[in-house]
Amino acid sequence: MISRADTDSTTTKATQSSDKPFVDAQDIPAFDPATALGEPGSFPYTRGVHRTMYQQRLWTMRQFAGFGSAKDTNQRFKYLLAHGTSGLSTAFDLPTLMGRDGDDPLSLGEVGRCGVAISSLADMRVLFDGIKLDEVSTSMTINAPAAILLAFYIAVADEQGVSPDKLRGTLQNDILKEFHAQNEYVFPPQPSVDLVTDTIEYCTKNMPQWNTVSISGYHIREAGSSAAEELAFTLADGMAYVEQAIKRGLDVDDFAPRLSFFFDAHNDFFEEIAKLRASRRIWARVMRDRFGAKNERSLILRMHCQTAGVTLTEQQPMNNVVRVAFQALAGVLGGTNSLHTNSMDETLALPTQDAAKLALRTQQIIAHESNVTQTVDPLGGSYFIEKLTNEIEAKARAIFDQIDAMGGVLPAIDRGYFRRAIAESAHKQQKQLDAGETKIVGVTDFKEDRAPGIDILQITQKTEDDQVARLKKLKKDRDQKRHTEALTRLRDDARAGKNVMPALVNASKADATVGEMMETMKSVFGAYDGGPEW
Amino acid sequence: MVTTTETKRETMSDKPKAHPPRILLAKIGLDGHDRGVKVLARSFRDAGIEVIYTGLWQTCEATMLAALQEDVDIVGVSLLSAAHLTVMPEILRIRKELDVENIPIVLGGIVPDADQPKLKEMGVAAVFNPGSPLDEIIDALRKLTAANQKPNFSDIKSGYEKRDPRALAKLITKIQRNTDLGEFKPPAGNAKIIGVTGAPGVGKSSFIAKLGRRLRDKGNKVGVVAIDPSSPITGGALLGDRLRMMAGTPDTDFFVRSLSSGGAHGALAPHCIDVIAAMDGFGFDYIVVETVGAGQSDVAIRDLVDKTVLLLMPDSGDAVQFSKAGIMEIASCFVLNKCDLAGADATQAQLVGAIGDDRPVFRVSTIRDEGVDAVAEWVASS
Numbered sequence: 001m002i003s004r005a006d007t008d009s010t011t012t013k014a015t016q017s018s019d020k021p022f023v024d025a026q027d028i029p030a031f032d033p034a035t036a037l038g039e040p041g042s043f044p045y046t047r048g049v050h051r052t053m054y055q056q057r058l059w060t061m062r063q064f065a066g067f068g069s070a071k072d073t074n075q076r077f078k079y080l081l082a083h084g085t086s087g088l089s090t091a092f093d094l095p096t097l098m099g100r101d102g103d104d105p106l107s108l109g110e111v112g113r114c115g116v117a118i119s120s121l122a123d124m125r126v127l128f129d130g131i132k133l134d135e136v137s138t139s140m141t142i143n144a145p146a147a148i149l150l151a152f153y154i155a156v157a158d159e160q161g162v163s164p165d166k167l168r169g170t171l172q173n174d175i176l177k178e179f180h181a182q183n184e185y186v187f188p189p190q191p192s193v194d195l196v197t198d199t200i201e202y203c204t205k206n207m208p209q210w211n212t213v214s215i216s217g218y219h220i221r222e223a224g225s226s227a228a229e230e231l232a233f234t235l236a237d238g239m240a241y242v243e244q245a246i247k248r249g250l251d252v253d254d255f256a257p258r259l260s261f262f263f264d265a266h267n268d269f270f271e272e273i274a275k276l277r278a279s280r281r282i283w284a285r286v287m288r289d290r291f292g293a294k295n296e297r298s299l300i301l302r303m304h305c306q307t308a309g310v311t312l313t314e315q316q317p318m319n320n321v322v323r324v325a326f327q328a329l330a331g332v333l334g335g336t337n338s339l340h341t342n343s344m345d346e347t348l349a350l351p352t353q354d355a356a357k358l359a360l361r362t363q364q365i366i367a368h369e370s371n372v373t374q375t376v377d378p379l380g381g382s383y384f385i386e387k388l389t390n391e392i393e394a395k396a397r398a399i400f401d402q403i404d405a406m407g408g409v410l411p412a413i414d415r416g417y418f419r420r421a422i423a424e425s426a427h428k429q430q431k432q433l434d435a436g437e438t439k440i441v442g443v444t445d446f447k448e449d450r451a452p453g454i455d456i457l458q459i460t461q462k463t464e465d466d467q468v469a470r471l472k473k474l475k476k477d478r479d480q481k482r483h484t485e486a487l488t489r490l491r492d493d494a495r496a497g498k499n500v501m502p503a504l505v506n507a508s509k510a511d512a513t514v515g516e517m518m519e520t521m522k523s524v525f526g527a528y529d530g531g532p533e534w
Numbered sequence: 535m536v537t538t539t540e541t542k543r544e545t546m547s548d549k550p551k552a553h554p555p556r557i558l559l560a561k562i563g564l565d566g567h568d569r570g571v572k573v574l575a576r577s578f579r580d581a582g583i584e585v586i587y588t589g590l591w592q593t594c595e596a597t598m599l600a601a602l603q604e605d606v607d608i609v610g611v612s613l614l615s616a617a618h619l620t621v622m623p624e625i626l627r628i629r630k631e632l633d634v635e636n637i638p639i640v641l642g643g644i645v646p647d648a649d650q651p652k653l654k655e656m657g658v659a660a661v662f663n664p665g666s667p668l669d670e671i672i673d674a675l676r677k678l679t680a681a682n683q684k685p686n687f688s689d690i691k692s693g694y695e696k697r698d699p700r701a702l703a704k705l706i707t708k709i710q711r712n713t714d715l716g717e718f719k720p721p722a723g724n725a726k727i728i729g730v731t732g733a734p735g736v737g738k739s740s741f742i743a744k745l746g747r748r749l750r751d752k753g754n755k756v757g758v759v760a761i762d763p764s765s766p767i768t769g770g771a772l773l774g775d776r777l778r779m780m781a782g783t784p785d786t787d788f789f790v791r792s793l794s795s796g797g798a799h800g801a802l803a804p805h806c807i808d809v810i811a812a813m814d815g816f817g818f819d820y821i822v823v824e825t826v827g828a829g830q831s832d833v834a835i836r837d838l839v840d841k842t843v844l845l846l847m848p849d850s851g852d853a854v855q856f857s858k859a860g861i862m863e864i865a866s867c868f869v870l871n872k873c874d875l876a877g878a879d880a881t882q883a884q885l886v887g888a889i890g891d892d893r894p895v896f897r898v899s900t901i902r903d904e905g906v907d908a909v910a911e912w913v914a915s916s
Contacts, residue, residue, distance in 0.1 A: 094563075094564040094565060094615065095564060097564075098564050100564070105593075106563065106564055106591060106593070107564065108563075108620070109563065109615075109617040109620040109621070110563060110564055110565075110615065110617065113615065113616065113617075114615070182566055182567075183566025183567075183568060183590055184566055188874070188901045188902075190874075222569070223568075223569045224569050224573070310569075313664070313665060314644070314663060314664055314665065315665060347644060347664065348644060348646060349616060349646075414872075414875070415735065416735070423569075423572045423573070423576070426569050426572065426573050427572075427573050427576045427577065430573045430577060430668070431577075434577075434667065434668045434669070440665070443665045450647065456646065526874070526899075526901045526902040526903065527901075528901065529740055529778055529781070529900075529901075530589060530590065530777070532735055533572075533587075533589070533774050533777065
């Protein structure tokens with residue numbers, strides 16, 4: 001058994017001993033700004049990926065949305081587009097995320113609850129009805145069935161006369177973090193990664209404007225990891241995708257510019273800023289030195305951040321507004337390219353319209369009133385920030401060494417390394433809380449009697465009933481012969497180890513459902529039962 | 535077919551020791567947010583509780599059937615998907631149907647204030663919200679366990695004779711806790727008893743799930759005894775083997791019981807042989823015994839079973855040396871699991887070289903569900 005590196009989340013906390021309650025030059029003895037930082041927009045991009053950063057262009061305020069039926073969300077999309085949004089961000093419901101149809105027994109009570117229900121091309125057609133796909137950029141938060149949803153998108157575009165090379169958007173498509181943390185995996189690790197590689201290969205050749213994978217630390221952190229683990233596991237996953245794509249025969253500079261990252265903006269203010277700065281520096285060096293990337297766009301790490309849902313409390317929910325503001329500010333000072341701020345009511349339900357608006361206003365106040373956008377990386381050169389950035393990078397590198405010693409990310413998954421590390425960190429944080437070593441305002445301290453609850457969003461059962469009825473009709477009315485042939489071709493291509501994207505687009509057009517395509521691939525790839533747990 | 539050992543049992547007059555609560559923690563539905571349930575599982579173990587975690591994506595029916603077979607004191611349901619008003623009535627309905635209404639059901643997760651009285655009214659024993667202090671939760675669990683009605687032994691005996699699985703579950707608990715059973719002895723049965731052993735992480739539980747399913751499909755009644763380590767200090771345990779055996783339709787003739795090793799040697803559990811005898815007398819056709827992750831010298835399983843299956847995986851040379859002594863020596867057959875991974879051919883060649891006789895070697899991938907049929911046939915025919 002390989003022991004874990006010292007990745008204790010408490011060791012990088014913004015605390016100093018009482019002997020020396022500050023950081024100074026002695027704490028960063030070999031600090032050389034030219035090599036450690038460079039200028040903003042130049043190697044190793046510690047200070048930011050653009051020379052001017054927010055002076056010329058603010059971060060993208062991308063708020064995630066989706067609920068109910070395809071029609072409900074389509075109306076919401078049109079409302080957003082009419083009010084100046086150019087980027088759509090789609091949240092899918094749990095059955096879709098798990099690659100199951102709305103009429104699957106395990107979908108009971110879940111259809112349309114936490115996002116939009118999409119079971120077939122017919123639903124996708126409704127979702128984008130009246131929206132020209134060459135005029136918008138669409139982000140889809142989907143993982144195990146990502147290739148299928150991409151196929152639906154390509155097929156809808158085709159019906160609109162839009163060719164794949166005109167499509168812009170992002171697929172989350174990061175299956176590795178599902179094995180570590182979020183648990184929305186279906187196939188075993190290797191075929192899952194092969195499927196991601198299929199999408200990378202397909203997009204590199206046919207959809208040059210499409211962001212293929214949004215490599216995510218967010219879910220790892222929310223599941224309980226430390227900041228250093230979040231950073232290290234995410235970048236290790238990124239390296240794994242790069243390795244697989246190179247193995248497939250792709251040139252690193254052809255696909256790497258289309259990889260992006262997604263981090264958590266958590267509570268420990270300076271540690272979070274240091275984490276984001278360190279992520280860019282590590283990635284630039286890894287891409288140059290380990291993978292020989294030459295294109296500058298392969299070296300820069302573009303990121304989206306979201307404030308930490310796990311820190312929000314049900315007790316005294318208004319306090320969440322303040323938490324989100326500080327976390328968002330950490331994301332901005334860390335140089336994020338895109339940001340989602342959580343709504344104060346998210347511990348209870350999907351956000352109400354008012355709560356979602358307040359979350360967006362929080363970003364706007366940071367952007368337009370605080371003046372923090374006026375200079376790039378304002379904390380660069382701070383003894384404390386540079387020390388933290390160095391420390392978190394060192395911890396991440398120690399974790400990379402452990403993963404390498406196990407033979408890489410996939411063998412480490414097989415050993416249960418990531419899940420165990422994350423669960424142990426989560427357990428440690430709980431123990432600190434129980435021992436009174438950490439505090440949560442309104443929960444452990446400054447408690448109040450329970451106040452009457454705030455208004456929350458309710459979703460009705462009707463969405464599910466309608467979706468089940470629509471699926472029944474689709475399955476009855478479709479061209480059965482074409483449908484069978486399309487699934488047979490999908491199975492054969494999967495068996496032969498071919499890129500399954502063309503067969504998925506074909507099956508989408510033959511009205512195969514998400515559940516049917518997943519089952520077909522499961523018959524070839526197998527199903528995963530979660531790997532070692534404790 | 536087994537013979538029980540003569541063990542000295544505590545007599546009825548001995549002061550009964552407070553036993554650690556046994557709790558089943560379940561996540562129901564498609565939601566995969568398991569941070570909370572896993573933190574609790576660890577904290578409960580540290581507090582001396584035996585925890586059976588059934589993993590993700592469970593149905594209400596499978597959960598309650600597991601609670602019956604495991605004879606737990608409490609079922610804890612974790613729900614973060616806002617489906618509590620759909621799921622909890624279903625859980626309570628099945629609890630009634632299975633006639634195990636003595637098992638209290640508690641709920642943890644995001645539950646709006648307005649729903650709490652409704653849940654209590656329908657019969658949920660307690661609701662814990664995010665931020666509930668751990669001490670409070672554990673204290674509530676201990677109280678619920680203490681208040682739990684214990685059936686008397688004559689009811690267990692008559693239930694057992696009528697082949698009531700609830701009685702078997704309770705009898706196993708009594709045996710595990712070393713209770714005096716008086717003159718009671720289970721009748722001799724005809725079960726074929728298979729031991730499955732191997733190093734930690736080779737996939738013993740997943741393999742047993744597949745093997746058990748194959749034997750069930752042929753109409754056999756199958757019992758499984760799955761042993762996991764317990765903490766020598768707190769006595770608590772995280773019993774996670776069952777998690778791998780939850781796939782498929784819930785099935786009353788596939789009886790899985792998780793035991794904690796409780797300081798027993800040889801990768802087994804205390805009174806293991808008596809537990810097996812109780813299952814044998816109950817009328818199973820096959821009983822599969824899964825050891826704790828075993829090392830070179832954990833050979834005690836051999837004395838309890840008719841056949842021993844040793845599980846290995848590619849590149850497992852460092853975990854279990856391919857030496858002829860010890861655990862390699864007691865194996866009746868070898869299953870090379872995880873053959874979907876690289877290195878299977880080389881490991882198989884090494885293994886065949888090391889065995890030096892005609893004991894069979896099977897190649898299996900439980901993930902791909904390949905190769906299990908051959909093992910099932912061997913088990914049935916040998």
